[in-house]
Amino acid sequence: MRNVHGSRVGAREESRGGSGVRGKRVLVTGGTRGLGEQIVRLLVTEGAQVATCARTARDLETLKLSLRGEDGGPLFTRALDVTEPERLERFVAASAKRLGGLDGVVACAGGSHGGGFERTDAADWAATWELNVGHAVRLVRAAIPHLRDAGGGSVVLISSISGWKPGPPIQYGVAKSAQIHLAASLARELGPDGIRVNAVSPGSMLIPGRRWDRMRQEDPERFAGFAAAELPGGEPVAPQEVARVVAFLLSDWSSGVSGAHVPVDRAQNAPSPDGY
Numbered sequence: 001m002r003n004v005h006g007s008r009v010g011a012r013e014e015s016r017g018g019s020g021v022r023g024k025r026v027l028v029t030g031g032t033r034g035l036g037e038q039i040v041r042l043l044v045t046e047g048a049q050v051a052t053c054a055r056t057a058r059d060l061e062t063l064k065l066s067l068r069g070e071d072g073g074p075l076f077t078r079a080l081d082v083t084e085p086e087r088l089e090r091f092v093a094a095s096a097k098r099l100g101g102l103d104g105v106v107a108c109a110g111g112s113h114g115g116g117f118e119r120t121d122a123a124d125w126a127a128t129w130e131l132n133v134g135h136a137v138r139l140v141r142a143a144i145p146h147l148r149d150a151g152g153g154s155v156v157l158i159s160s161i162s163g164w165k166p167g168p169p170i171q172y173g174v175a176k177s178a179q180i181h182l183a184a185s186l187a188r189e190l191g192p193d194g195i196r197v198n199a200v201s202p203g204s205m206l207i208p209g210r211r212w213d214r215m216r217q218e219d220p221e222r223f224a225g226f227a228a229a230e231l232p233g234g235e236p237v238a239p240q241e242v243a244r245v246v247a248f249l250l251s252d253w254s255s256g257v258s259g260a261h262v263p264v265d266r267a268q269n270a271p272s273p274d275g276y
Helices: 034-045 057-066 087-099 122-149 170-193 211-218 220-230 239-250
Strands: 025-029 049-054 075-079 104-107 153-158 195-202 261-264
Touching: 025 034, 025 087, 025 122, 034 049, 034 239, 049 057, 049 087, 057 075, 075 087, 087 122, 104 122, 104 239, 122 153, 122 170, 122 195, 153 170, 153 239, 170 195, 170 261, 195 239, 211 220, 239 261
Parallel strands: 025 049, 025 104, 049 075, 104 153, 153 195, 195 261
Antiparallel strands: none
């Protein structure tokens, strides 16, 4: 059904209160660490039904145990590498069956192989591409029939500030740039089916035990210099802040947003103190 302006109208757009994701059935890749974990936690807390995957079964079990008692639906998990042929596709099908369909998917798994340009070979480039772009493409293709069955839905691709601001490693930035273009193109192609596609680009995130947290503790002078030069807000963005933007894009509240590239970076300049 469409309103007088030609936009889709349905029960999903009539939700009131909360964050707008209550009852949504969402699949998130890479959901046990960093940003992925915060997305899963927020969605479950807000009443969504969630499926997530990661490479380590123990991490998935730890996540499930920590979420017991939260006000949300069941958390369906499976250990897998998103780059393995057919494993991701089977997980999408199993998740749709377990959750009773899919209203949204988040391609959060990602990373980089290799080092500097001259030390990175073709295999590193291929592996980085497959982990970021290839996995996102396969996730969306597998999810399309389920999103169509739901009358439409939302796809969020997690890119990076490195996707449009140069900084090493270059193979990672190229892959993240491709994800931004992928979201814009898919939004046009899948729009007639009511499927929205957007890219979210976090800046340098302060995640316990990861790069910026380690630098802050082990080399506070260098961290302070980085923050002063590149971070107008004085510190990196928190993953919880990025997760809230992702939840908004999955919700009915963002029904008019598709094909967008949304930076969540506190107006960060260069993505790294090692920039070009």
